[in-house]
Amino acid sequence: MSAPTTALAPTGAREVPSRPRSGHLHQIDMVRVLAFSFVILAHVVNGVNDMADPDVAAVSMSMHFTRSAFFFLTALVLVYGYRDRPSGVFSFWRKRIGVVAVPYIVWSAIYTAINAPDATLGDFARALLQNLITGGAMYQLYFLVVTIQFYLVFPLFLAVLRAMRRWPVLTLSLAIAFQFAYDSFFSIQPAPVDGFLGEHWQVITSVLPSYLIYFVIGGVVAMHLEVVTEWMRKHFWAMLGFAGAGLIAVQINYYANIGEGMHPFTASNPLQPSLMIWCVPAVLAVYAIGVRWADRRQPGSVADKVLQGGTLRAFGIFLAHPLVLSLIYDNLLGQLIGSFGFMGATVIVYLLGVAGSVLLVELLRRTPFSTKLIGRPSAPLLSAKAKSTLRSLGGLKPTA
Structure with missing residues (x-):
């Protein structure tokens, strides 16, 4: 696809990149990831703490x-x-x-x-x-x-x-x-x-x-x-x-x-x-x-890749994160509150919940049921880069 053109602007005005109608609104990626991140935090706050407080x-x-x-x-x-x-x-x-x-x-x-x-x-x-x-x-x-x-x-x-x-x-x-x-x-x-x-x-x-x-x-x-x-x-x-x-x-x-x-x-x-x-x-x-x-944004930067990855997985994480949180509550919450208090437990449960949800979605993406479970096509078990690395380690020449 050709690079976006730049619309003419009056002297001294900010030049606004125009884009094809088929282009991607990158601001939406940030909105989506922020919204999903905070909704998990909201559920953790509600699940760990006393809502009567x-x-x-x-x-x-x-x-x-x-x-x-x-x-x-x-x-x-x-x-x-x-x-x-x-x-x-x-x-x-x-x-x-x-x-x-x-x-x-x-x-x-x-x-x-x-x-x-x-x-x-x-x-x-x-x-x-x-x-x-x-x-x-x-x-x-x-x-x-x-x-x-x-x-x-x-x-x-x-x-x-x-x-x-x-x-x-x-x-x-x-x-x-x-x-x-x-x-x-x-x-x-x-x-x-x-x-x-x-x-x-x-x-x-x-x-x-x-x-x-x-x-x-x-x-x-x-x-x-x-x-x-x-x-x-x-x-x-x-x-x-x-x-x-x-x-x-x-x-x-x-x-x-x-x-x-x-x-x-x-x-x-x-x-x-x-x-x-x-x-x-x-x-x-x-x-x-x-x-x-x-x-x-810097295309291809670490931050850009993280945000794109979050966008790709956001819907699946939204669907699956209560399952991960319930496992944490059933098995760890009492000990976490006893050791770190409610505030510390909230932070730890949130981090564990996000990490566990990402891991679960990654596993679901690599099943034949990915579309039905998380609305995304199935991903290969190993990426092309990982396959190439394994072949190299095994002394095999990567195939085209």
Whole structure:
């Protein structure tokens, strides 16, 4: 592929590399790896520590931006890929849904079996069906349920964004108003227990409307990607400051709610409307970090290779890391807390969880079931370089 050309810019303005439509958005790699790294940390914080502790819940709440980043990223990538070309509804569904649905079904079955090892076949089938509908087999799988819902409505979503392309501020304002009203209604305690609202409440974290604002932000950014990206370049530090101010504001609101007697679990709920004050700027700040990385990356450098490797394995790590963490909790957590305290145990479990998840994904990639397990084609057991090294060590001439 030919090298990207450089767009002409006015004298003194930053020259922005243009790229073919088939090119790769390197800032997305950074956003994806940061989001997946922090979601594992969030799960470790929740798994190691006492969530009834207000300070622990405050830390956990601050990492809710990871789910926002996931949905922002999902919409950005899809809308950017389809914004200027026609997309047949059925061809889109056929291409996209299976990539997510098959690993979702497989891992739901795995986690359902692990959680109920003594269940009869009938009980297992009923539990699996329920889990497939709600994403309840394991705590991270709601993301895939929401993603599949988004894929189902994506043709309509894209049509609306195209129609509203000239009015991005109005589009975002309407989405923010909807999200605030929706979150405010379902944050009211006590929760509804009867009828449609009661049923909706039971699966509130697994339905598309709970995260609509982040899909819309991702879609609007994609529709105006070149302008937004250049704006992020010029206002990088302002974006970080905006996110920092949002974090301070949401923490002040959280501790005010605690002071009024609200339980930490309720005060840190991901559907608290006040969380938008933090999650919206946090997601945009992460994207700004990705833009800065893309502008400064050195192709082929160690950092670039690590990030590309993380991107390649991120989906598999997301699916598999609860399995690794559960093994650590069952076999090591008590000793780690006793020896290093909760903070030390959190750090150690996180490092072990990441390393173990990467290792597990590497093993799964080298099985015939890689596509069904982690959504990636199978990799050879040994790389070409490793095979060449082994042949050399064995005195054999490498084959072409």
